[in-house]
Amino acid sequence: MSQPEVLTQAFELGFTYTRSTGPVVGRFLTELRDRRIFGIKGSDGRVIVPPMEYDPVTAEELSEFVEVGQQGEIVSFAWVKEPRAAHPFDRPFAWAMIKLDGADVAMIHCVAAQSEGELATGARVQAVWADETRGFITDIRCFELAQEN
């Protein structure tokens, strides 16, 4: 029997999906475009950012939007020393759970910092907006340590 060679070839599985957002996600992204951050009130009154369409406990549709602050505190974070090609930075950065002022539930986004040592749970961060906003989650380009007032 013939011996096979090992045949390896790279390929890309790619498509640009066209997602419709529905009213809740759409409202959040619309506000992002206008550089505002909105959450939604859950059935227990907690403010969830980004807004969920359906309450995790009661399964009811949610609709009460609340604007939250653009600063908040780090609840937890992961320091990425070696960013992957798909990641938003090509230098070390953090993914973090960030509880924005006025929100009760953290959102996950990236944080720019020089080193892991700059960051800590409880550290205050603020949103940095993209130069052009278009109604996409990356309109918040990243968070960075908040300036002391």
Add this chain to the structure above:
Amino acid sequence: MANLAAVVGIGQTKYTTKRGDVSIAGLVREAAANALEDAGLGWDDIEAVIIGKAPDMFEGVIMPEIYLTDALGCNGKPMLRVHTAGSVGGSTALVAASHVQSGTFKRVLTVAFEKQSESNAMWALSTPQPFSVHLNAGAGGYFAPIIREYMRRSEAPYDVGIKVAVKDRLHGARNPLAHLQKPDITLQEVEESFMLWDPLRFLEACPSSDGACAMVIASEDLAEQSPKPPAWIRGVAMRSEPTMYAGREEVSPQAGRDCAADVYQQAGITDPRRDLDCAEVYVPFSWYEPMWLENLGFAAEGEGWKLTMEGATSLDEGGDIPWNPSGGVLCSNPIGASGMIRFAEAARQVRGDAGAHQVEGAKLALGHAYGGGAQFFSMWVVGSEKS
């Protein structure tokens, strides 16, 4: 012996090219909420959720049950995701039924969906793979040669497919949820439509749709208390065979014949054309009606097209065995949901709740789905009576 189970709630979305007004969760939720409302139930009444869809590549969301948990009120409950290619809507319903028929659960919700407008179905079904010839011509390219072989064997006239295309679109015009609404369609219009995959014309093929379908399936005692008539599940069957093997019968796959024999035996059906009142059968390309008429035993081999041409499967012509009174896959095709829609529409018929496409007095109906290279089959028979 399996416990008795019944469909007690059915919910669907309107099928359309693009549901631009909802998220993926919103689409799935709409069908589920409609099913709950139909059953007179709330989210807390549901013990488990069984969800199905075709390849994740259609929406680019991997294992979407993970993201859909909250939309389906599933936090703290079991959730199972089925994927058996195009038959998935049917097999999802069967897996859901097994949750109740096994005596494990009293009442479950099952949902199947596709939001095909998020991508391009043709792309998702023919993504490039290294070292293979890029000749994949979509589902039509796969099935057209098989149809050609059926035409050769059966010596059916060329216009059988055209007749099916018109018949199902006229059925669909009675169904407000159907995607294609073509009440004025003519044989000539179908015949003159663009040839896509010779011998298949544009109007002989299914559309690409967004949509979701859901059902609530309950145990015997709960079904009896249900506010609307239950559709009793009288038989369930699945069969699979490989896509390709030497000597495979592609025109009338053995898996389809075996699956039908199994489900008929459970439901006590000896002559499907006589014993069943109607059938919702997965016909994505017009010629698959005569082919499945034979495969499912409604007609002898080589004779299926005659039933079609006689009008036996047409509601409008007063046929004795209407096929796809809802308009079928030829009118609406959210791939992952298409099988479940067949199963749900069969249940609607025996509940007497099919509106303008109701088959008068329907008591026993077949739901059918197939997928892959016509190699995965799932079927159920539902009835207005328990036995």
Add this chain to the structure above:
Amino acid sequence: MQQIAIVGYQQSDCVSWAGATNEVELIMPVLRRVFDQVGLANAQDVDFVCSGSCDYLQGAAFAFVAGVDALGAVPPIKESHVEMDAAWALYESMLKIRMGHAKSALIYGFGKSSPGELPIVLSQQLDPYYLAPQWVDTISLAAMQARLMLDQGLITERDMAEVVARSRGNALNNPHAQLSGDIAVDELLAQETYVSPLRKSDCPPVSDGASAVIICTVEQAIEWGVPYAIISGIDHRIESHNLAMRDLTDSVSTRQAAQGAGMADGSVDVAELYAPFSHQEIILTRALGLGENTQVNPSGGVLAGNLMMASGLSRIGELFNRITSGEARRGIAHATSGPCLQHNLVTVVESA
């Protein structure tokens, strides 16, 4: 509820790259071995077949269809598939047996994770509007979960390293493990962080492979005359997809599943937990209330080799091995799906 027996389990080696082995070539040898173990010719000798896999691992739609080519499915068979870990395929198979439509079932799971960048591929499981477009990888999510525990004083880095050291040590006795060895906790702690606070050793390796299990009614097991263990309970539960809505330091759904499966009805001599990250083993152990009388992951667990879509099924199989070998009388197997232990399944297995 009808008792159901496990009669066979086989797994391939966990390898970082399966090389020139396609899906059917990956599955066939494992199926051959599990059929031989029970004395069956092929899939025609069981009443139902169910598999678990994920198209995106290898990047092709309908990856599972190739699995059917390994079965000898002519004449046609009763067969189904979940786009989940095959532990859920076993769950579906149990329902089929309980409803009387099968007396036996073959379950298999397979994954070739090596072709893609697994942590990035799995980012596309997340919320498609808020998280997937950010490409938040699964290791980073687990790292945030670990930090929550560290910050709250629920664990120390040493605790995590101890899990890893035990896993590697236990894996010395597992011929299919990818990572094994005698490694000191201090040695692990001396390694630098990877996605901080996780070290590479806290994360599972990327593995290719497959596993298979055969289950049947007790009557069938007796008729076949093979050793068997009894599945006395099985349940699974999912939690909110919003990670921040969950208490990530606990696993509520694992506890619910264990309760549903009747774990508390007897002793738990051994627990095979699908904990992809070291701290998650601690979360699970605590959520389940496992004490010193329970041996955790004698196989080495998935830190020693992680067959995506098969690891959950393998946990059940490994437990079966412990029980039929007489090392344990009763135990639990756990499977997970989704980021940070979102969806969990618990199976209770007892000696016959």
Add this chain to the structure above:
Amino acid sequence: MSEEREMITGIEAPIYLQYKFTAGSAPARFLSQVKKGVLTGQRCPGCQNVYCPPRGSCAACGLPTEEEVVLSDKATVQSFTIVAIPIPNNPIQPPYIIANLVPDGSNISFIHLMSECVNEEVHIGQRVQALWKPEEEWDYAMDNIRYFKPIDEPDVPVDRIGTMPVTGWEG
């Protein structure tokens, strides 16, 4: 009043994933031979049927296929379709014929292009032969065969398609 902007109702989500594909052992053996201009199949040790291209198993028996069989590049049309619409990822412009072809010596068909034919005259049972690219362009790919074209041999009766020996069809 500030300028009212439209609500966001949709987004574009680019999902581009990179993979490194490795052909399985059976396909790799097959492609290694195709690179030399030779079509091969693999025989099932159970039912003795020959699969081309081989995928590693006889799907009917569930057995690994090992024995390699050299096939002819002459084939019979089992069925075909004329594709009239452009297909994503497919560079060929319609209309073109995709045929299910069984090479002599094999018991199963594969799909490939047919050309140098009158579309209306293509039929089941027709005899065709591979038209290979120039040898210097051969790679590990089935498109070393540019297409199949009709040859002047009598049709194979329908019930014998898929049973031709590698020595061919005498008519």
